[in-house]
Amino acid sequence: MEIAFDLPHPAREDIELSQVLFALSDPGRLAIARELAAGPAEAASCVPWAPDMPKATKSHMMKVLREAGVIRNEPKGRGRLLSLRRADLEARFPGLLDAILNAGGSPPGG
Amino acid sequence: MEIAFDLPHPAREDIELSQVLFALSDPGRLAIARELAAGPAEAASCVPWAPDMPKATKSHMMKVLREAGVIRNEPKGRGRLLSLRRADLEARFPGLLDAILNAGGSPPGG
DNA sequence: GCAAAGGTTCAAATATTATCGAACCATGGA
DNA sequence: TCCATGGTTCGATAATATTTGAACCTTTGC
Numbered sequence: 001m002e003i004a005f006d007l008p009h010p011a012r013e014d015i016e017l018s019q020v021l022f023a024l025s026d027p028g029r030l031a032i033a034r035e036l037a038a039g040p041a042e043a044a045s046c047v048p049w050a051p052d053m054p055k056a057t058k059s060h061m062m063k064v065l066r067e068a069g070v071i072r073n074e075p076k077g078r079g080r081l082l083s084l085r086r087a088d089l090e091a092r093f094p095g096l097l098d099a100i101l102n103a104g105g106s107p108p109g110g
Numbered sequence: 111m112e113i114a115f116d117l118p119h120p121a122r123e124d125i126e127l128s129q130v131l132f133a134l135s136d137p138g139r140l141a142i143a144r145e146l147a148a149g150p151a152e153a154a155s156c157v158p159w160a161p162d163m164p165k166a167t168k169s170h171m172m173k174v175l176r177e178a179g180v181i182r183n184e185p186k187g188r189g190r191l192l193s194l195r196r197a198d199l200e201a202r203f204p205g206l207l208d209a210i211l212n213a214g215g216s217p218p219g220g
Numbered sequence: 221g222c223a224a225a226g227g228t229t230c231a232a233a234t235a236t237t238a239t240c241g242a243a244c245c246a247t248g249g250a
Numbered sequence: 251t252c253c254a255t256g257g258t259t260c261g262a263t264a265a266t267a268t269t270t271g272a273a274c275c276t277t278t279g280c
Contacts, residue, residue, distance in 0.1 A: 221280100224279085231271095236265105237264100242260085245258075
């Protein structure tokens with residue numbers, strides 16, 4: 001047996017706007033999504049942006065994002081493979097993810 | 111004196127993505143934003159979508175939306191004038207508001 | 221099987237948010 | 251000015267969310 005320890009993910013059509021917005025309303029979780037926007041990443045707790053954060057905390061953040069349908073979290077060898085659910089989000093809420101990821105945060109004149 | 115009882119609103123450049131997403135992550139607050147998308151509305155507590163909700167609760171919802179920079183809440187005679195801050199949101203986070211407001215919630219095949 | 225590496229889940233303590241009655245504030249009209 | 255109308259704020263309580271250590275599960279390697 002190669003694949004086990006699978007986690008539940010909402011189907012595309014079950015992804016809810018409220019949950020997506022809530023998941024991404026936390027700066028830390030948004031940072032994860034942005035990190036994954038560049039491409040899939042391996043391991044959840046070993047991401048470099050927060051070496052001091054306990055793994056239980058990181059795992060919880062992944063859970064919120066996963067249950068909202070923002071990211072996919074699959075078993076990969078001894079660790080996990082994380083990825084953004086771009087296609088699903090785009091199909092369900094066109095333009096939303098890009099608008100959020102592109103939100104620079106810098107005013108025009110600053 | 112005609113205008114008093116003004117409430118604080120964040121300046122355009124101070125509107126934060128996290129707060130906007132959080133404010134709109136609640137179905138009730140999102141409903142208010144959608145209601146106002148059609149045009150400004152008078153009165154906050156008398157809106158028809160929730161006649162049973164206590165006015166303190168409605169006022170709190172307005173506060174969250176206002177402090178996030180999503181809506182404007184101005185004095186208008188004896189009541190208030192509520193409006194969506196479309197231009198400010200569009201300038202700061204292009205495409206975001208439309209993506210959220212347009213999010214129908216119906217899957218393609220259903 | 222045993223031990224290590226990597227993550228998730230459990231459970232309890234904190235912190236944040238929501239709810240809503242009561243008190244308070246501002247406007248309009250008599 | 252006094253009263254009614256409309257909303258906001260205060261304060262207390264309930265409901266959620268976050269944080270984290272400890273325990274547990276799965277794969278890898280011996």
